[in-house]
Amino acid sequence: MGTSSITPGFDESALVARAKSGDMDAFSELVTHYERRVFRMAKQITQNDDDAEDVLQETFLKAYTHLDNFQGNSKFYTWLVRIAVNEALMKLRKRRSDKTVPLDEPINTGEDEMVREIAVWDENPEESYSREELGTVLNEAIQSLKPAYRTVFVLRDIEELSIEETAEALKLSISAVKSRLLRARLQLREKLTRQFKKKGDDAFAYL
Numbered sequence: 001m002g003t004s005s006i007t008p009g010f011d012e013s014a015l016v017a018r019a020k021s022g023d024m025d026a027f028s029e030l031v032t033h034y035e036r037r038v039f040r041m042a043k044q045i046t047q048n049d050d051d052a053e054d055v056l057q058e059t060f061l062k063a064y065t066h067l068d069n070f071q072g073n074s075k076f077y078t079w080l081v082r083i084a085v086n087e088a089l090m091k092l093r094k095r096r097s098d099k100t101v102p103l104d105e106p107i108n109t110g111e112d113e114m115v116r117e118i119a120v121w122d123e124n125p126e127e128s129y130s131r132e133e134l135g136t137v138l139n140e141a142i143q144s145l146k147p148a149y150r151t152v153f154v155l156r157d158i159e160e161l162s163i164e165e166t167a168e169a170l171k172l173s174i175s176a177v178k179s180r181l182l183r184a185r186l187q188l189r190e191k192l193t194r195q196f197k198k199k200g201d202d203a204f205a206y207l
Contacts, residue, residue: 016076020067027067031060034077037159038084044154045088047143055091059084074168081161081169085151092147141191149184156181 010033018026035056042055062083063070070079142150155166156177167177 012076013072016067016070016072019064020070027064030076034080035060037077038080041081041154041159042084042088044142044158045085045147045151046091048091051088051091051095055084055087058087062087075165078161078165078169081155081159081165082171085155085170089147089151137192137195138188141188141195144191145184145187149180149187152177152180153184153188157185 012030015026015030019030038059039052039056042059043049043052046052046055059080063080070076142153145153151170152166152172155161155169156163161169163174163177163181166172166181167174170177172180
């Protein structure tokens with residue numbers, strides 16, 4: 001994630017330029033560099049390995065097919081994310097038999113709706129939970145978020161895209177991204193607080 005994932009000598013813009021000129025090796029290098037991140041992101045959104053694999057394949061197929069449409073005004077990875085998110089949300093729409101809950105529901109950003117009674121978390125989580133248990137608890141909490149919130153949280157807090165990059169990838173305003181991110185974080189804290197209280201623990205500052 002973040003800058004730590006940059007491969008020494010990896011020149012994205014040069015590889016994209018070569019790929020646009022028909023260099024398949026350059027495109028293959030782009031795929032190799034980003035495929036794990038795209039798969040991980042797709043799995044976080046779809047919550048399914050098979051769907052994530054389909055999203056991965058479709059993302060790079062569409063990226064290659066429409067490579068000429070990439071103008072270089074943003075990072076290539078941001079452009080990939082936009083394609084992958086669209087594919088992942090399409091998977092969710094197809095999977096849902098009922099259409100009662102829209103994936104991109106309008107959000108009231110009034111501060112009064114943001115207020116939550118959240119316990120103060122003082123205890124170190126590792127005193128009561130192993131890293132594996134914490135990972136499982138957090139992952140289940142993330143998966144319980146509505147897709148509109150989960151997608152923003154995954155891009156910003158897991159993939160570490162900036163607010164601006166997240167907004168660009170999702171074609172949202174910066175204020176909408178901030179609102180959804182805040183709502184996602186609040187809901188996660190609420191869910192995690194309940195989870196830890198179930199085990200009789202004092203809640204702790206994890207988020």
